[in-house]
Amino acid sequence: MAKKLIKIGLVGAGMFGGDVHLRTYADLQRNGIAPWLGRIGMDDWTRASVDIECELVGVCTRSEPSAQRVCEEYKQLTGKEIAPFHGETPWLDLIEKFPDLDVLAVATPDNLHTPPALSALKNGIHVVMEKPMTLDINEADEIIKLSKEKELLVGLDMHKRYDPDHLKIFTELINEMGDPIFGRAVLEEPLEVSAKTFKWAMQSDPFSYVGVHWTDLFIAYLKIKPVSVFAVGQKKKLIAEYNIDAYDAVQVSVVFDNGMNVLFVNNWITPKDFEANVNQESEMLATRGKVESDSQYRGLRYYIEGKGSHTANTHFTRNVKRPDGSQAYVGYGKDSLVACVLAVARMKFMGESLADISKTYPDAEEGRLSVAIIHAARIIRDKNYAYLKQGLGAPATACLGEKGITILDPYEGNKVIYGKPV
Numbered sequence: 001m002a003k004k005l006i007k008i009g010l011v012g013a014g015m016f017g018g019d020v021h022l023r024t025y026a027d028l029q030r031n032g033i034a035p036w037l038g039r040i041g042m043d044d045w046t047r048a049s050v051d052i053e054c055e056l057v058g059v060c061t062r063s064e065p066s067a068q069r070v071c072e073e074y075k076q077l078t079g080k081e082i083a084p085f086h087g088e089t090p091w092l093d094l095i096e097k098f099p100d101l102d103v104l105a106v107a108t109p110d111n112l113h114t115p116p117a118l119s120a121l122k123n124g125i126h127v128v129m130e131k132p133m134t135l136d137i138n139e140a141d142e143i144i145k146l147s148k149e150k151e152l153l154v155g156l157d158m159h160k161r162y163d164p165d166h167l168k169i170f171t172e173l174i175n176e177m178g179d180p181i182f183g184r185a186v187l188e189e190p191l192e193v194s195a196k197t198f199k200w201a202m203q204s205d206p207f208s209y210v211g212v213h214w215t216d217l218f219i220a221y222l223k224i225k226p227v228s229v230f231a232v233g234q235k236k237k238l239i240a241e242y243n244i245d246a247y248d249a250v251q252v253s254v255v256f257d258n259g260m261n262v263l264f265v266n267n268w269i270t271p272k273d274f275e276a277n278v279n280q281e282s283e284m285l286a287t288r289g290k291v292e293s294d295s296q297y298r299g300l301r302y303y304i305e306g307k308g309s310h311t312a313n314t315h316f317t318r319n320v321k322r323p324d325g326s327q328a329y330v331g332y333g334k335d336s337l338v339a340c341v342l343a344v345a346r347m348k349f350m351g352e353s354l355a356d357i358s359k360t361y362p363d364a365e366e367g368r369l370s371v372a373i374i375h376a377a378r379i380i381r382d383k384n385y386a387y388l389k390q391g392l393g394a395p396a397t398a399c400l401g402e403k404g405i406t407i408l409d410p411y412e413g414n415k416v417i418y419g420k421p422v
Helices: 017-032 045-048 064-078 090-095 114-122 137-150 163-175 190-198 206-222 237-239 333-350 362-387
Strands: 003-009 052-059 083-086 103-106 128-129 154-157 180-190 226-234 249-256 261-270 280-285 289-294 301-304 307-312 320-321 328-331 395-399 404-408 415-418
Touching: 003 090, 017 052, 017 064, 017 103, 017 128, 017 226, 017 301, 017 333, 045 333, 052 064, 052 090, 052 333, 064 083, 083 090, 090 103, 090 114, 103 114, 103 237, 103 333, 114 128, 114 237, 128 415, 137 154, 137 362, 154 333, 154 362, 163 289, 180 206, 180 307, 190 237, 206 226, 206 249, 206 261, 206 328, 206 362, 226 362, 237 415, 249 362, 328 395, 362 404, 362 415
Parallel strands: 003 052, 003 103, 052 083, 103 128, 128 154, 180 261
Antiparallel strands: 180 280, 226 249, 226 395, 249 261, 280 289, 301 307, 320 328, 395 404, 404 415
């Protein structure tokens, strides 16, 4: 009997590609999909998945040393060799060498997701993408159109959906809280990310990079669509101290079609001596209640002499020691990737269609709504930043709906920048 095998290729091995993606695929290669399905409520597929194997066959990075480094790390995790690829378009070489590839995982910088995704789809390969799917809704449409034509999955790493606190809030508490009125979501990244780790901070911003996690959470669970976007951003620290012309912080206010307003607050200049990797929290007011969630301080706090005080989010990812001394990788940080790989397995080995697996993983259709918000917010952010410098206030907003995306600007006049329904 032929082996049931899912072959995976990885493009990008930075902060998430080289950690969460790599560790996830290492665990899948070691023991398959079945051990992880109970965490995501997909345990009904466990018996059907026990003989499905996964194999990471190659990794693509921009430079040869980084590709070799990641291959060595993967060998240490699994004892298996994977092929390194590097250059401007290394995924093309990977696809050529492995024409039977099942999944291309895309973990490149935010502004570079589209080319590898389209290449994979054109070659009959499913795609799993880091968030945000794209920064431009036209690119998102192109990806979705091709995925439908080819009957191929495009899944997204939207792991906040699987955070146990969010599951409690959005699948249990909200049912008793009445109609949502207002929300606030904060995610603040360390300065090292924008100033050192990422070389592409000028092509993105903290809202596009991580605020998308929160927009997805409200969209996916509350089944709402954006109708209005207002955004402002500040440039002070990065440009003054690091000569990086990027936004330190961005605040985006979104009104949804249920009347709810959500304020998304993001920065990536949190100082190195902050006690946790990130600061994150949310609140939601409804007609019969309110819920607050501090995702940064989960209750585990400690200090060590000479190393300061710390809080730890052990829900995101944590190591669990196996009897042989190796470490399994557990947490909601990998759950969305597992959900996507399971969906691919159901299509390949269980005869299911895109329609059959709909809404069992974070998909491109839902991701498109977050891209629409990002696209509009980036334009509004820049307009209001320029107007504020001229002493003209921050008057620009965007309207989203059946007529597309319209920029409302009292100085330059209104302009439709996207003419399809959002």
